[in-house]
Amino acid sequence: QSFDLIVSQYALEYSNLVQSLPECNRVLVDSGRIALVIHHVESRPVSLASLELGHIAALLAEDGLIGHARQLAPLLAVSRSPQGRERLTSSPEANRIRDGFNVAQSAISGRASAKSEGADVLHIAQDVVATAVQESLQGDVLAALRRLDDFVVALQDSRLRLEELCNCAMSARSLATMLQELSGRITPLGSRKIDTLLEEGFVLGWTVTTD
Numbered sequence: 001q002s003f004d005l006i007v008s009q010y011a012l013e014y015s016n017l018v019q020s021l022p023e024c025n026r027v028l029v030d031s032g033r034i035a036l037v038i039h040h041v042e043s044r045p046v047s048l049a050s051l052e053l054g055h056i057a058a059l060l061a062e063d064g065l066i067g068h069a070r071q072l073a074p075l076l077a078v079s080r081s082p083q084g085r086e087r088l089t090s091s092p093e094a095n096r097i098r099d100g101f102n103v104a105q106s107a108i109s110g111r112a113s114a115k116s117e118g119a120d121v122l123h124i125a126q127d128v129v130a131t132a133v134q135e136s137l138q139g140d141v142l143a144a145l146r147r148l149d150d151f152v153v154a155l156q157d158s159r160l161r162l163e164e165l166c167n168c169a170m171s172a173r174s175l176a177t178m179l180q181e182l183s184g185r186i187t188p189l190g191s192r193k194i195d196t197l198l199e200e201g202f203v204l205g206w207t208v209t210t211d
Contacts, residue, residue: 002029009037010205013168013178021181034182036208037197039169044202046169049162051118056159058111059125065108066148066155068101069129073144076136105129121158125151175206 006024028034039046059066075094078084088094105126112122128151132144170178179192197204 001027002032003027004029004032006032006034007036008034010039012036013038013170014164017178017181021178024182028182033210034208035210036206038175038206038208039165040196040203040205041169041171041174043169043204045204046166048118049165052121053159053162053166055111055118055121056155056162058108059121060152060155060159063100063104065101065104065125065129066152068097068104069132070145070148071097072101073132073136073141073148076133077139077141080137080139121155170206175208179208 006028012020012024024034058064061067075088075097079088108122108126112119112126128147132147135141135144135147175194179194191210193207193209195207197207
C-alpha cells in the first residue's frame, strides 16, 4: 500500500524518527508530496511551555506551596477548637509550618504577578490550596490531602507533556536533518517550501510543503 501525500500536524516530531521516517519513505510513492506542521524550537507554544515548567517546578519543590499545604492541613483541623488553637499557639513546630506556608503562598502570588504569561497553573494551584484549606478547617483532612495529591499527579502529567513538547520542537538544523532522511522519495530538494507559521506576530511552528 502506498500514498501520494503524507500529512502531519504537530505529530511526526513526537514519533521515533528512526522508525517513522523509513516508514514514510516506504509508503510514499516516487515523487510523492508532504505537508507538515512541526513544532518550532523558538515558537510561542514552546516559550509558554518553558515558563509553565518553571511554575510547576516551583509548586512541586520540597519547600513549595503544595508541600507546605499538606503539612498545614492537619493543624487547621486541630485549630477548630479553642483548646487546639491554644496548643498550636505554643507549638514551635506548628508556628514553623504556618510561617512556611505563608512564605510559600506569598512566593507563588509574587511569581504569578511577575510572570503573568503561563501563570494559569499558579492560579489553579491557589484555588486548589484554598479549597483544601477550607476542607481542613471543616475537619475533613483526608479530603484536603486527596485533593492536594490529585493535583500533584495532574502537575506531574502536565510536566511530562510540556517537557515532551520542548524536547521535540525542532531547530532549523534538526528540521533539515529530518527532511534529508525523507529525500529518497519526495520531490527534489528545490521543490520543498519551508516557512515559519505565524499568528499575530508569534511563531507557532514550521510548515513544510512540496509541489
